[in-house]
Amino acid sequence: MMKKMDNVATALEDIPAGIDVKLLVEGVSLSVALLEPIPFGHKFAVRPIAEREDILKYGEVIGMANRIIKLGEHVHVHNLDGKRGRGDQVGA
Amino acid sequence: MELNTKFWGYRRKDGAVGVRNHVLILPTIVCATQSAMRITELVQGTVSFVHQHGCAQVGVDYDQTFRTYVGIGCNPNVYGVVVLGLGCETHQGRSVANEIAKRTGKPVELVSIQDHGGTLMTIAKGAQVAARMVQDASMQRREECDISELIVATECGGSDACSGLSANPAVGVVSDMIVDGGGTAILAETSEIIGAEHLLADRAVDDKVAKRVYEVIEAMEQKAIFMGVDIRTGNPTPGNIKGGLSSLEEKSLGAAAKAGSRPLQELINYAENPTKKGLVWMDTPGQDIEQLTGMVAGGAQVVLFTSGRGTPTGSPIAPVIKIATNTRMFENMSDNMDMNAGTIIEGKESVQDVGQRIYDEVLQVATGKMTKAEILKQYDFGINRIGPTF
Numbered sequence: 001m002m003k004k005m006d007n008v009a010t011a012l013e014d015i016p017a018g019i020d021v022k023l024l025v026e027g028v029s030l031s032v033a034l035l036e037p038i039p040f041g042h043k044f045a046v047r048p049i050a051e052r053e054d055i056l057k058y059g060e061v062i063g064m065a066n067r068i069i070k071l072g073e074h075v076h077v078h079n080l081d082g083k084r085g086r087g088d089q090v091g092a
Numbered sequence: 093m094e095l096n097t098k099f100w101g102y103r104r105k106d107g108a109v110g111v112r113n114h115v116l117i118l119p120t121i122v123c124a125t126q127s128a129m130r131i132t133e134l135v136q137g138t139v140s141f142v143h144q145h146g147c148a149q150v151g152v153d154y155d156q157t158f159r160t161y162v163g164i165g166c167n168p169n170v171y172g173v174v175v176l177g178l179g180c181e182t183h184q185g186r187s188v189a190n191e192i193a194k195r196t197g198k199p200v201e202l203v204s205i206q207d208h209g210g211t212l213m214t215i216a217k218g219a220q221v222a223a224r225m226v227q228d229a230s231m232q233r234r235e236e237c238d239i240s241e242l243i244v245a246t247e248c249g250g251s252d253a254c255s256g257l258s259a260n261p262a263v264g265v266v267s268d269m270i271v272d273g274g275g276t277a278i279l280a281e282t283s284e285i286i287g288a289e290h291l292l293a294d295r296a297v298d299d300k301v302a303k304r305v306y307e308v309i310e311a312m313e314q315k316a317i318f319m320g321v322d323i324r325t326g327n328p329t330p331g332n333i334k335g336g337l338s339s340l341e342e343k344s345l346g347a348a349a350k351a352g353s354r355p356l357q358e359l360i361n362y363a364e365n366p367t368k369k370g371l372v373w374m375d376t377p378g379q380d381i382e383q384l385t386g387m388v389a390g391g392a393q394v395v396l397f398t399s400g401r402g403t404p405t406g407s408p409i410a411p412v413i414k415i416a417t418n419t420r421m422f423e424n425m426s427d428n429m430d431m432n433a434g435t436i437i438e439g440k441e442s443v444q445d446v447g448q449r450i451y452d453e454v455l456q457v458a459t460g461k462m463t464k465a466e467i468l469k470q471y472d473f474g475i476n477r478i479g480p481t482f
Contacts, residue, residue: 002257010253010336012437041253041336041400041418058256060288062342075338077324082339084286085316085323 003059004028007047008075010057011038035072043075055080097273099458100234101241101393105197108168109241111393111458113232114139114409115225116170117218120161120188121146121181127211128176131218137226138174139408141473146183153479158183160363160475163389165192165200167409171229172199174222176214179206199225234460240274243366244454245387245395245410246350247280249380251328252335252400254417256346258446259398259433263415265447266396266454267352271370278387279351279371282312283327283378287341288348292373296356304359308375327378331401350398362476363389380405381474384412394454404428405472406465411457414464415450430464 001009004026015021015038023030023046030046038044043057049069054061063080073079102110117140119128128140145157161183165173173192177185185202193200201221208214246263248255267277279285285292289309296302316323328337337343357368359375363386366372374390376383380403384395388410395410397403400417402425416422419434431450435441441449457463 010257012254039336040420043253043336043338057342058345060291060341060345062287062345063339076336077333077338080338082322082324082341084339084341085283085313087317087320088322090317090320 001025001030001046002057005059006056007045007049007053008043008055008057009046010043011040014038014040033072035070036074038074045069045071045073045075047071095269095273096452096455097239098236099239099455100460101237101458102168102171102232103235103237104168106195108196108391109237109393110168110170111411111460112169112409113171113229114169115222115229116140116165116173116409117176117222118161118165118173118188119143119146119176120183120185121178123147123178123181124176124205127205127215127218130215131174131176131222134215134219135222135226137229138222139471141408141471143473143475145475145477147181148482149182149479150482151479153477154182156362156478157475158188160385160389161188162191162195163363163365163391164385164409166196167388167391167393169393169409170198171232172225173201174218174225175200175202176218177202177204179204199228201225238274239270239455240369242270242394242454242458243276243278243390243392244270245278245280245384245392247380247383247387247395248284248347248350248398249405250399250401250403251332251337251343251346252417253337254434254437255398255400256349257417258436258443259415259417260346260349261443262433262436262446262450263350263396263398264352265444266450267350267371268354269447269451270454271352271354274369276366276369277352277371278366278374278390278392279348280374280376280383280387281347281378282308282375283323284340284347285309285344286313286323287339287344291348292351292356295354301356301359305356305373308359335400360390362386365391377476379474379476381472382476385473385475394458396450396454398433399429402428404465404468404470406463406468406470408471408473411463412465413450413453413457427468428464
């Protein structure tokens with residue numbers, strides 16, 4: 001987790017489901033029970049995220065939730081939509 | 093401890109400093125690339141590359157390819173150039189040869205296949221000319237030079253989720269050190285800054301540069317929009333996605349970390365030379381080889397290339413120092429990777445420590461230490477095309 005306003009963190013090793021992950025960032029400590037296994041380099045939600053809510057990493061927007069994402073869920077292309085360069089959505 | 097800023101390089105007639113002493117066989121047309129490669133097999137000390145450009149190109153696309161040929165020939169790592177043409181092509185070898193000679197005063201010779209009686213005579217003539225040039229080149233000695241005389245290109249390819257946490261911020265530290273030493277660092281890959289442009293625009297030296305940042309990003313994003321596609325179908329790539337990157341914005345925020353924290357001095361076009369020292373942005377696509385070629389044509393003598401998935405990338409002209417973002421890949425692709433920044437992920441080294449290590453390596457490589465890509469003769473080359481072939 002890079003900034004305290006982030007709603008996702010990155011796994012720095014393969015982490016099995018069910019593990020309680022402790023995070024400390026900018027003085028804020030969080031505990032997240034993982035709902036799924038998280039592969040090395042992949043992200044998980046450190047807060048519940050509403051549908052269409054911005055997803056924040058580095059304190060910056062990296063996309064938007066395309067459905068409700070639960071605390072501890074894997075966050076990736078299946079539930080995160082990019083907001084930029086979306087020629088497919090023109091006129092939609 | 094005072095920072096070392098010295099390395100040993102080849103000072104050229106025009107004052108520029110080379111870190112290599114190549115004789116370049118420069119094919120200005122696809123039809124001459126095979127003969128050019130044959131000459132490099134015959135003559136030690138020569139380099140060349142294969143490409144598919146140089147004919148039936150028009151307008152800005154013609155100009156960009158011309159600028160790239162000339163820029164590659166002018167790169168200070170090149171002692172002299174044998175321009176190899178066919179004869180009837182749009183990109184006339186003579187124009188390229190004249191421009192390189194005019195701008196740098198370096199030895200330049202022209203050999204054309206149609207003028208020299210076919211492939212075999214051309215190879216013989218080209219090899220003769222190159223052999224003399226290589227012997228002259230071998231007489232030049234390295235002398236002490238300063239980091240302020242270096243242009244260092246930065247690039248990431250095959251990114252993973254560690255790129256933005258380890259190798260890219262470490263290259264950002266190096267970028268700052270080079271800028272503070274009076275040198276130049278180039279940031280490129282415009283498509284991979286989409287979503288992070290506001291951070292760069294905030295660091296622009298003036299409103300004009302900040303406005304250009306938004307213009308080049310808008311132009312790149314519009315290309316995806318005009319094509320009616322989600323840019324994510326091509327970038328992030330399948331490998332990026334497997335590595336944990338979920339969107340272009342996420343990749344961009346990691347990529348932008350390579351640019352360190354110093355002010356953005358100017359924004360230049362593909363294959364143009366920076367006119368300022370400090371941090372400079374070259375407007376290129378994210379495709380690895382096209383951006384590499386653009387920056388080397390812009391005069392970069394050394395390239396820093398970070399990778400999460402691993403890549404063999406190298407240049408015929410400039411040493412490419414490849415830095416792994418994670419230890420797993422560094423060990424798996426030790427043939428190709430020069431340095432490991434995965435120690436940051438493991439908590440064994442700080443970003444600052446790895447940045448210092450890479451900076452020291454830049455000076456070593458500039459002085460002559462060979463990179464893995466050079467040892468494996470990985471001579472990648474690709475010009476970004478911006479128009480159709482007619």
